[in-house]
Structure formats: C-alpha cells, structure tokens
Amino acid sequence: xxxxxxxxxxxxxxxxxxxxxxxxxxxxxxxxxxxxxxxxxxxxxxxxxxxxxxxxxxxxxxxxxxxxxxxxxxxxxxxxxxxxxxxxxxxxxxxxxxxxxxxxxxxxxxxxxxxxxxxxxxxxxxxxxxxxxxxxxxxxxxxxxxxxxxxxxxxxxxxxxxxxxxxxxxxxxxxxxxxxxxxxxxxxxxxxxxxxxxxxxxxxxxxxxxxxxxxxxxxxxxxxxxxxxxxxxxxxxxxxxxxxxxxxxxxxxxxxxxxxxxxxxxxxxxxxxxxxxxxxxxxxxxxxxxxxxxxxxxxxxxxxxxxx
Amino acid sequence: xxxxxxxxxxxxxxxxxxxxxxxxxxxxxxxxxxxxxxxxxxxxxxxxxxxxxxxxxxxxxxxxxxxxxxxxxxxxxxxxxxxxxxxxxxxxxxxxxxxxxxxxxxxxxxxxxxxxxxxxxxxxxxxxxxxxxxxxxxxxxxxxxxxxxxxxxxxxxxxxxxxxxxxxxxxxxxxxxxxxxxxxxxx
Numbered sequence: 275x276x277x278x279x280x281x282x283x284x285x286x287x288x289x290x291x292x293x294x295x296x297x298x299x300x301x302x303x304x305x306x307x308x309x310x311x312x313x314x315x316x317x318x319x320x321x322x323x324x325x326x327x328x329x330x331x332x333x334x335x336x337x338x339x340x341x342x343x344x345x346x347x348x349x350x351x352x353x354x355x356x357x358x359x360x361x362x363x364x365x366x367x368x369x370x371x372x373x374x375x376x377x378x379x380x381x382x383x384x385x386x387x388x389x390x391x392x393x394x395x396x397x398x399x400x401x402x403x404x405x406x407x408x409x410x411x412x413x414x415x416x417x418x419x420x421x422x423x424x425x426x427x428x429x430x431x432x433x434x435x436x437x438x439x440x441x442x443x444x445x446x447x448x449x450x451x452x453x454x455x456x457x458x459x460x461x462x463x464x465x466x467x468x469x470x471x472x473x474x475x476x477x478x479x480x481x482x483x484x485x486x487x488x489x490x491x492x493x494x495x496x497x498x499x500x501x502x503x504x505x506x507x508x509x510x511x512x513x514x515x516x517x518x519x520x521x522x523x524x525x526x527x528x529x530x531x532x533x534x535x536x537x538x539x540x541x542x543x544x545x546x547x548x549x550x551x552x553x554x555x556x557x558x559x560x561x562x563x564x565x566x567x568x569x570x571x572x573x574x575x576x577x578x579x580x581x582x
Numbered sequence: 583x584x585x586x587x588x589x590x591x592x593x594x595x596x597x598x599x600x601x602x603x604x605x606x607x608x609x610x611x612x613x614x615x616x617x618x619x620x621x622x623x624x625x626x627x628x629x630x631x632x633x634x635x636x637x638x639x640x641x642x643x644x645x646x647x648x649x650x651x652x653x654x655x656x657x658x659x660x661x662x663x664x665x666x667x668x669x670x671x672x673x674x675x676x677x678x679x680x681x682x683x684x685x686x687x688x689x690x691x692x693x694x695x696x697x698x699x700x701x702x703x704x705x706x707x708x709x710x711x712x713x714x715x716x717x718x719x720x721x722x723x724x725x726x727x728x729x730x731x732x733x734x735x736x737x738x739x740x741x742x743x744x745x746x747x748x749x750x751x752x753x754x755x756x757x758x759x760x761x762x763x764x765x766x767x768x769x
Contacts, residue, residue: 325616365587365617365638368609451615452635459612479614495613505613530639 278581288566288574291405295562296358298404299378302397308354308380313343315359319538321480322523327364328535329373335535336362339555340379341480342541345509348381348551349544356380358558369570370501373579376558385552386508387481387492391469394496394504394554395424398467398561405565413499413567416464425468432458432470445474463497470495480516481507496556498564506554513545584642586619594626594645601626601645601698626703629678649694649706654687662687664695664702673702680704685740686711686758707758712767713737718750731763 303310318334321342328335337343340357347355361377382390399420402411409421433441436458444450462468471494475483481491492508510516520537527534562574572578584595593604606622619636626645652664652673661674662684673695680687683705687693694706717735731743736756744763748754753767 323614325611325614366609366611368611371609371611451612451618454612454615455610455618456620456635476614502613 281581282576285573285576288562288568289576291566292558292562292574294405295401295565296558298401299358299397299558301404302400303356303380306354308356309352311344311347311352311355311357312359313337313340313347313357315340315361317342318536319541320535321541322520322527322535322537324476324523324526327532329362329364338363339377341553341555342538344379344381344553345548346541346544348383348509348553349546349548353383354381367579369572370560370563372559372571372575375571378556378558379553381509381551381553383549383551386550387471387494387506387552390506390552390554391426391471391494391496394469394506394556395467398498401561401565407565411498411564413564414569416499418463418498418564419466422466424466425463427462427468427470428472429470429474430472432462436461441474450474459497459502460500463499463501468497470497479505479507480510480519482510483515501560501563502557503560503564504554504556506552509548509551509553511545511548511550513542516542516545584644586617586636586638586640586642589619589621589636589642594647595642596645597623597642600628601647601703605631626698627701646699647696647703649696651692652695654689654691654693656689657687664693664705675702675705682761683707683758685736685738685761686713686756687738688713709758710755710764711758712753712755713740715744715748715750715752715754718744718748721746721749 300310315337316331316334317337320328320335320338323338326338328338339361340359344355344357356378358376358378360374362374364373366373382393402408402420409419411418411420430441433439433444433453437444437453438457439447439453444453462470473479473491473493475489475491479491479493481493484490484492494506495502496504524534559571559574563571566574568574584593589604589607591604591607595602595604602623603626604621605624608620610618610620617638620633621636622631622633624631650666653667655663655665660677662680663672663674665672686707691711695702696704696706713736715734716737719732730746732746733741734744734748735741742756742761742763744754748766755764755767756762757764
C-alpha cells in the first residue's frame with residue numbers, strides 16, 4: 275500500500291504536464307474551427323484489423339479506435355472533427371503500451387496525408403510551447419529540435435539506411451515488422467521529428483493507394499525519440515476496395531485462429547458519400563512520455579491495470 | 583505451455599532442450615503491425631546471453647527446474663560434491679556453478695541445489711551462515727571509536743570486513759546475499 279502511494283505521488287509532476295498538454299490540444303483544434311466530438315466507446319461492430327484484438331463488452335466491444343464512427347460523421351458532411359478518447363486493445367502491455375489508452379484522432383475533409391504532416395507539425399510545436407519545452411525537447415539526454423526542417427523519410431529509404439535488407443527482401447522474407455521494430459524505429463525522430471511515409475499497402479490500414487503506384491499506400495507514421503506517436507493516411511473512399519481489404523483481414527484472422535468480428539453494413543454504405551479526406555490518430559500517452567522525459571507509459575497515467 | 587504473451591522478466595523457459603531465464607523483456611508493436619515480444623535470454627547452463635524477438639504464435643515449454651535440499655560434503659579437483667541425505671545420491675558442481683557460494687561452504691552445510699531435468703545447475707545458500715574467524719589482527723583499544731572495520735579470514739578462506747572487536751576463534755554470522763558481517767555469535 276505504501277509503495278503504491280509512493281508510486282502514484284511520484285507521478286504528480288508528469289500528470290500536470292499531461293493535463294496542460296491535453297488543454298493545449300483542445301485549444302489548438304478549437305482555434306482552427308474543428309468540432310470536438312464524442313462517439314460511443316461501446317460499439318457492436320468493428321473495422322477488421324489483422325493485428326488488433328478487441329476487448330469484449332457483453333455482446334458488443336469497447337472500441338479499439340474511434341475510426342468507424344468518426345468516418346461516418348465525415349461521410350454525412352462534417353468537415354473538421356477531432357476527438358480525445360479512451361481506446362481499448364486486448365493483450366497490449368509494455369513500456370509503450372496499455373490495454374486502455376488515450377487517442378487523439380482528427381479528420382480534415384479535402385486534405386491529403388502530405389498536408390496533414392504540416393498540421394501535425396504545427397500541433398506538436400504548439401503543445402511544446404504550452405508545456406514550457408519550447409523549440410528543443412530534451413528526452414533521455416538527447417535533444418530533439420523542433421525548429422528547422424523535420425525529417426521526411428520514405429519506408430523504402432528507411433530500410434536502405436537502417437536495415438540489413440531492402441524493403442522488398444523484408445516483405446518477401448515475412449519479417450517487415452521485426453525489421454521495422456528492431457532495426458528502424460529506434461533510430462527515428464532522434465535529433466528532429468521524423469515522418470516515415472509511403473508504406474506498402476496493407477489490408478488493415480484503410481489508406482488510399484497511390485494512383486501511379488498502387489502498391490504504395492498514402493500513409494505516414496510520426497516518430498519522436500524512436501517512438502511511434504501517430505499514424506495517418508489519405509483515407510480510402512472506395513467501397514469495393516474496402517470490401518476486398520475486409521475480406522483479406524477476415525481470411526488472415528481465421529487462418530491464425532483469431533476471432534473474426536462482426537462488421538458494419540452502415541459503415542460500408544456510408545462510404546458512398548465519403549469525401550476525399552485525411553485522418554490521423556495520435557497516442558496521447560506516448561506524447562506525454564516525450565514531454566515528461568518518461569521511459570515508461572506508466573509514468574504518465576494515473577492508474578495502470580496492475581495498480582487496480 | 584506458455585504463450586508469447588506470458589513471457590516476463592524472470593520466467594524460465596526451455597528452448598532447444600536447454601533452460602533459459604528471461605533477463606529483459608518488452609512488448610513492441612510497429613504501427614498496424616503484429617505484436618512482437620523482444621526478449622533477452624540467458625542460458626542457465628552456459629551463461630551465454632542473447633536477444634530474440636518472438637511472435638504471438640510462438641509457444642514455449644516451461645523449463646523443468648526444481649530445487650532439492652542437499653548436504654555439502656567435500657571439494658576435490660575443482661569439483662564440489664553434494665549429497666542427498668535421504669537417498670545418499672551424490673552430485674558434483676563445477677567451480678563456476680558454485681561461484682561466490684564457495685566462500686560459505688563448510689562441511690555438512692545444508693543447501694538447495696537447482697536441477698534442470700537431472701542436471702545440477704547451481705546452488706542457493708541459506709541467507710545466514712555462521713563461520714569461525716581463523717585469522718584476525720588483535721584489537722587495538724580505541725579502534726571501535728573511529729568506526730573503522732578490519733579484515734579477517736574465515737574458516738573457508740573468505741576475507742571479510744568486520745568491526746575491530748571481533749577476535750580470532752570467534753564465530754560470526756554472515757549475510758550470504760550481501761557477503762557482509764552481521765553480528766558475533768556466542769558459543
């Protein structure tokens with residue numbers, strides 16, 4: 275008991291920084307005429323994901339992300355929306371993972387992933403000044419500079435620079451994830467933030483494919499201090515392509531012996547009126563780790579599951 | 583059987599027929615990718631360490647490890663002999679396997695021997711052991727005021743720092759986890 279009190283009271287300072295960060299996020303989006311929305315976190319259907327397992331809640335699920343409902347809002351004409359909400363993923367626990375965590379997700383009609391990078395940059399700079407870090411963030415003794423150009427690195431270039439094999443070899447060898455997690459990610463966003471972009475098309479990510487190069491998805495991930503902070507794409511709006519990808523995910527999940535979740539007909543039919551848009555999900559807890567110089571996600575939340 | 587999601591620091595598993603202990607562990611998941619379990623493992627027989635990344639489909643056998651109470655008998659040509667006092671079964675540990683514990687091994691001492699399947703791997707000592715001081719400089723009056731310690735040699739050959747009033751022939755209690763002096767023991 276004493277130990278738990280001590281652990282919690284040590285977090286006081288980082289919880290203050292986190293709170294100021296969340297307030298700065300709201301100010302940023304409100305100042306840009308985004309509508310803050312709250313969509314239900316308990317939902318009956320899921321967007322199929324190869325590697326995300328949902329937490330069941332009765333016959334329904336706790337949402338692993340607010341993607342489904344937010345896109346339906348986009349489809350009926352909402353232009354700029356953001357949400358800060360709790361999301362739930364089964365079995366995810368590590369120094370950068372909690373089974374219940376906080377996502378900031380925003381969508382902007384008419385944007386693509388490149389213009390979203392710019393907005394992401396402006397957000398991070400405005401948070402940094404609000405929490406008193408200014409233009410240089412010190413994380414674990416290293417300095418991350420926010421002034422000047424940020425790094426834009428394609429996935430292909432990242433493999434050439436950091437991995438012992440090319441992107442194509444990694445895909446052929448079935449070890450894309452291992453090389454990404456062990457050899458590439460730890461190097462990203464060290465001296466300045468990094469946008470890693472142009473991913474190979476993967477069925478679980480609902481990103482638009484490049485017109486001139488259909489094997490490439492218009493998607494980026496945002497990194498600071500070797501940590502993945504956000505995932506974004508130019509949204510896929512083609513309903514038939516959605517159905518094909520959903521089917522691929524279903525086949526994959528059943529071949530792996532994983533649960534296959536019910537899907538939403540309403541979501542699929544909403545895609546008929548889905549405008550060109552870009553959307554991004556950012557891990558609020560991990561962002562708080564950066565601004566509090568924390569090496570574990572435990573330090574930026576009140577209670578981890580182990581303390582309950 | 584364990585799944586990758588059961589892995590944690592300190593867990594002992596069997597890989598390629600040898601026992602390993604997980605010395606470091608982290609869950610990682612690259613964006614939209616699969617869960618990966620990055621682990622550092624130490625071979626409990628050779629001491630060799632390496633890193634390995636597992637996937638959620640990987641399964642592991644627990645290492646069949648158990649401890650047995652045995653009595654220390656003697657040392658011969660760099661081997662230490664221990665005996666089960668019920669079955670009279672004897673096993674030998676090497677100098678490396680005994681390690682620091684050699685400083686506390688006195689005849690007939692009861693210890694725990696760790697086995698992997700039938701192979702002895704290592705030794706766990708009682709937390710406190712009483713040992714006789716066989717060599718000590720005499721106590722110069724006034725030394726205890728300065729708070730200084732002095733070195734003495736114990737019956738096992740172990741050299742240890744003790745308060746200045748401890749004399750040759752006395753018995754002292756040592757904490758085997760820290761290797762430090764605790765108190766004098768009467769009788």
